[in-house]
Amino acid sequence: MSMPFYVAPEQVMKDRADYARKGIARGRSLVAVQFADGIAIVAENPSTTLRKVSEIYDRIAFAGVGKYNEFDQLRIAGVRAADLKGFSYSREDVDARSLGNQYAQILGQVFTHEMKPMEVEILVAEVGASESSDQFFHILYDGTVMDEDRFTVLGGDADSIASRLEATWTPGLDLVSVLAVAVAALAGPDRSLVASDLEVAVLDRGAQRRSFRRIERTELPDFLPQS
Amino acid sequence: MPFFAASDDPGPDFAALARIQGLVPIAPLSAVDDRLRITHATTVVAVRYVDGVVMAGDRRATSGNIISHRAIEKVFPADRHSGVAIAGAAGPAMEMVKLFQLQLEHYEKVEGSQLSLEGKANQLGQMVRNNLPAAMQGLAVVPIFAGFDVRRQTGRLFQYDITGGRYEESNFATSGSGGSLAGSVVKMKFHEGLTRDDAVDLVITALFEAADEDSATGGPDMVRGIYPVVATITTEGFERVLDAEIAERFVGLLDVLASRDGGGRISETPSETSGDAP
Numbered sequence: 001m002s003m004p005f006y007v008a009p010e011q012v013m014k015d016r017a018d019y020a021r022k023g024i025a026r027g028r029s030l031v032a033v034q035f036a037d038g039i040a041i042v043a044e045n046p047s048t049t050l051r052k053v054s055e056i057y058d059r060i061a062f063a064g065v066g067k068y069n070e071f072d073q074l075r076i077a078g079v080r081a082a083d084l085k086g087f088s089y090s091r092e093d094v095d096a097r098s099l100g101n102q103y104a105q106i107l108g109q110v111f112t113h114e115m116k117p118m119e120v121e122i123l124v125a126e127v128g129a130s131e132s133s134d135q136f137f138h139i140l141y142d143g144t145v146m147d148e149d150r151f152t153v154l155g156g157d158a159d160s161i162a163s164r165l166e167a168t169w170t171p172g173l174d175l176v177s178v179l180a181v182a183v184a185a186l187a188g189p190d191r192s193l194v195a196s197d198l199e200v201a202v203l204d205r206g207a208q209r210r211s212f213r214r215i216e217r218t219e220l221p222d223f224l225p226q227s
Numbered sequence: 228m229p230f231f232a233a234s235d236d237p238g239p240d241f242a243a244l245a246r247i248q249g250l251v252p253i254a255p256l257s258a259v260d261d262r263l264r265i266t267h268a269t270t271v272v273a274v275r276y277v278d279g280v281v282m283a284g285d286r287r288a289t290s291g292n293i294i295s296h297r298a299i300e301k302v303f304p305a306d307r308h309s310g311v312a313i314a315g316a317a318g319p320a321m322e323m324v325k326l327f328q329l330q331l332e333h334y335e336k337v338e339g340s341q342l343s344l345e346g347k348a349n350q351l352g353q354m355v356r357n358n359l360p361a362a363m364q365g366l367a368v369v370p371i372f373a374g375f376d377v378r379r380q381t382g383r384l385f386q387y388d389i390t391g392g393r394y395e396e397s398n399f400a401t402s403g404s405g406g407s408l409a410g411s412v413v414k415m416k417f418h419e420g421l422t423r424d425d426a427v428d429l430v431i432t433a434l435f436e437a438a439d440e441d442s443a444t445g446g447p448d449m450v451r452g453i454y455p456v457v458a459t460i461t462t463e464g465f466e467r468v469l470d471a472e473i474a475e476r477f478v479g480l481l482d483v484l485a486s487r488d489g490g491g492r493i494s495e496t497p498s499e500t501s502g503d504a505p
Contacts, residue, residue: 078228080333080337083332
């Protein structure tokens with residue numbers, strides 16, 4: 001009878017984390033930034049049909065990077081959880097914090113118990129009545145939840161994009177200026193991104209009920225600086 | 228957070244999801260006792276006009292001979308370009324509307340695109356059909372559905388029966404105890420190319436006449452300022468007509484409505500002195 005090799009748990013976790021990180025780094029990054037009238041989410045995504053950013057609930061958006069089928073499955077589960085909660089209680093009772101925690105539970109569970117961790121990084125963003133009550137929950141492949149403010153970056157190249165945003169982002173920008181900042185940060189100094197490389201959606205602070213709005217690719221050039 | 232294996236995934240169907248989660252009430256096993264008076268909502272009407280459709284409903288809910296609500300609302304937006312109006316047992320009807328609204332929104336979010344107007348109408352038909360066991364026990368719900376078909380650029384109307392049968396109507400649709408009365412009024416006055424103003428006047432006249440004959444339908448209540456709920460659905464979406472406008476239109480219609488039967492007054496003492504008697 002053959003004995004399985006002993007592998008230290010530290011090594012198992014490290015291998016899984018490396019595996020997930022590698023998968024995530026293969027995809028392109030995404031930023032969510034606060035501005036005067038809401039939250040803008042800008043993703044580098046050449047596809048117009050396979051979305052990275054989508055609506056979860058009245059004031060809540062979802063964004064994911066990494067393996068599409070995995071974060072899309074999480075997205076649908078989130079829509080279901082939110083709609084069920086709003087149906088059995090009230091629409092006001094659906095919040096990003098609770099959804100973020102549920103996502104963290106699932107990702108943590110999968111990371112420790114399944115063969116393969118999910119190669120995803122997700123964001124649950126909720127637009128508040130004022131800029132101070134906007135919420136960004138950034139959740140990693142292993143279930144780590146980070147409660148961020150002002151802006152958040154998802155993806156393999158997050159650190160350098162975040163440092164660029166740190167330098168250029170200021171509070172109270174309008175939509176056009178914040179998109180310029182976000183797109184420049186995503187692109188970096190050596191590249192420039194055009195409308196056909198981008199997927200953009202906004203959570204509109206002033207909306208009556210459903211605040212999620214896509215800026216379709218056809219209307220996007222109106223919002224981007226002419227290059 | 229709900230996760231499913233591929234084989235039993237409910238897809239974009241919220242009603243199926245709610246059933247799996249045990250959130251849908253089961254139909255009563257026997258007829259609802261007569262002593263338990265169920266609240267009923269009545270007359271609703273929808274009419275097609277040049278820009279789309281107008282929907283309206285009176286504000287009365289009754290339990291047997293008792294008026295249980297004076298200001299109930301029976302016309303709701305289903306989504307941006309469609310609306311649903313209800314008649315029948317008020318509790319299950321409200322629940323059906325809530326589920327239907329959520330069903331459309333849920334589909335849109337999960338699938339990333341909207342259902343066609345036809346698809347929405349069929350969905351509502353299935354919900355009415357699913358309510359049949361409850362309807363057999365006395366909790367019938369018979370809605371009407373109307374919307375602006377953005378693909379065909381026209382208003383469309385759908386009427387249902389208790390079994391979920393779905394019937395598309397070309398000009399107008401009604402439901403509820405005063406529905407046939409209101410329908411007759413609309414039928415007499417309907418013509419192709421109704422303007423918004425004419426269409427709104429037509430539906431409130433229809434509801435007025437229905438309230439005149441049917442005790443379960445409420446007329447305008449000028450004392451409390453309660454008027455029918457009227458909404459238009461056009462390319463701009465579902466828009467509720469303001470109460471102030473409805474009140475104004477009723478005032479404008481007073482002469483017309485009064486002239487129909489002399490205001491309903493029957494002269495008791497034939498006057499010999501007055502020379503201007505008709």
